Amino acid sequence: MSIVAELLTKPGVIAAGEYAYRGDRFSYRGNLTESHARMASIMCRATTMSTHxxxxxxxxxxFPQLPSVAWLGDAWLRSHYLRRGECVLFIR
Known part of the structure; x- marks a missing residue:
């Protein structure tokens, strides 16, 4: 099972997708229009780049001796290892 398929089974998830770190490609599954999915991938890429x-x-x-890290929620993100990302949209 892919991460996107697994995320779609979680309560409250309306869509899940993947985007290229460069921002030129994205894919998604769920209840979103193509334009909203593209906007969401742009938003996720901008957030990733800002965190980086x-x-x-x-x-x-x-920490000049360590690779780039940033505090993101409850976990450390080693942003230099990111090549693609996953983005999930929740509605409460």
């Missing part, structure tokens, strides 16, 4: 930038700033200033 913040991680680079932290790494340079505080």
């Amino acid at each position: 930038m913040q991680g680079e700033i932290i790494a340079v200033v505080i």
Whole structure:
């Protein structure tokens, strides 16, 4: 089972998808129009890039010997390992 299929089985998930780190490709499944899915992938890419930038700033200033990291929710994100991302939209 793919991560997208698994995420779609969770309560409250209306769509799940993947996007390329470069932002030129995306795929999704769920109850979204093509234009809304594209907007969501752009939003997720912008968030990923922002987190990567913040991680680079932290790494340079505080931890110059470590790879780029950033605090994201409840977990550390090693943003230099990201090649593609997953984005999930929830409605409460």
